[in-house]
Amino acid sequence: MRGAEAILTRKRLLGRECVVKARMVKGYREKELDCRLRGERTRGEARLLHKAKLAGVPCPAVLELDEFSITMEFLEGERPEMGLGESCEAGRMLAKLHAADIIHGDYTPANLIASRAGTGSGKAMHVIDFGLGYISNDVEDKAVDVFTMLRALEKKEKKDAFIEGYRAYEKEKAVLARVRDVEKRVRYAV
Numbered sequence: 379m380r381g382a383e384a385i386l387t388r389k390r391l392l393g394r395e396c397v398v399k400a401r402m403v404k405g406y407r408e409k410e411l412d413c414r415l416r417g418e419r420t421r422g423e424a425r426l427l428h429k430a431k432l433a434g435v436p437c438p439a440v441l442e443l444d445e446f447s448i449t450m451e452f453l454e455g456e457r458p459e460m461g462l463g464e465s466c467e468a469g470r471m472l473a474k475l476h477a478a479d480i481i482h483g484d485y486t487p488a489n490l491i492a493s494r495a496g497t498g499s500g501k502a503m504h505v506i507d508f509g510l511g512y513i514s515n516d517v518e519d520k521a522v523d524v525f526t527m528l529r530a531l532e533k534k535e536k537k538d539a540f541i542e543g544y545r546a547y548e549k550e551k552a553v554l555a556r557v558r559d560v561e562k563r564v565r566y567a568v
């Protein structure tokens with residue numbers, strides 16, 4: 379498993395299946411800056427995973443934190459198909475993240491996993507990859523998270539189901555109004 383910045387590997391730790399997400403050296407960056415950025419992003423992601431869990435959003439538990447890598451719980455499962463139920467659940471999870479002022483930064487189906495982990499039976503949606511996330515109470519930042527998922531969902535029924543779930547957030551009206559502004563800006567920009 380390899381992303382733009384990190385390499386993910388599986389391992390067992392104390393009998394548990396884990397994933398190690400390690401941020402790799404970027405040779406084109408000056409060494410000191412590279413170390414600082416990788417360290418900050420690693421700590422930032424671990425902090426957001428922890429905060430998201432406290433906010434009641436299912437996500438991998440952080441088991442170990444090193445300077446440039448996070449060892450987290452492996453979620454057995456797959457990328458959700460984003461039917462209406464899953465789209466609505468994706469909206470409810472984002473509502474909880476935003477109520478805690480957590481901005482995901484890349485909220486798409488590729489960063490969700492439908493997994494049995496942590497549930498008694500059946501599959502539940504989990505959020506992963508807080509690598510681009512940060513804390514903010516800005517309406518614009520929240521609108522961009524909503525916009526990112528809406529664009530990925532494509533079909534109107536799925537978008538509506540996602541928005542229905544997102545309405546659980548108390549400031550949903552302000553955010554959804556801003557989403558319409560973001561959509562206009564994107565349309566005029568192309």
Ligand SMILES: Nc1ncnc2c1ncn2[C@@H]1O[C@H](COP(=O)(O)OP(=O)(O)O)[C@@H](O)[C@H]1O
Pocket residue numbers: 379380381382383384386397399438450451452453454488489491506507508509
């Ligand atoms: N905790 C996890 N359990 C199972 N699979 C995971 C876990 N974390 C990441 N993955 C898998 O690895 C891929 C890349 O991880 P991600 O954190 O999204 O990194 P990137 O920043 O490179 O997108 C994910 O799309 C998912 O398939």
Ligand SMILES: [Mg+2]
Pocket residue numbers: 381488489507
């Ligand atoms: Mg990802």
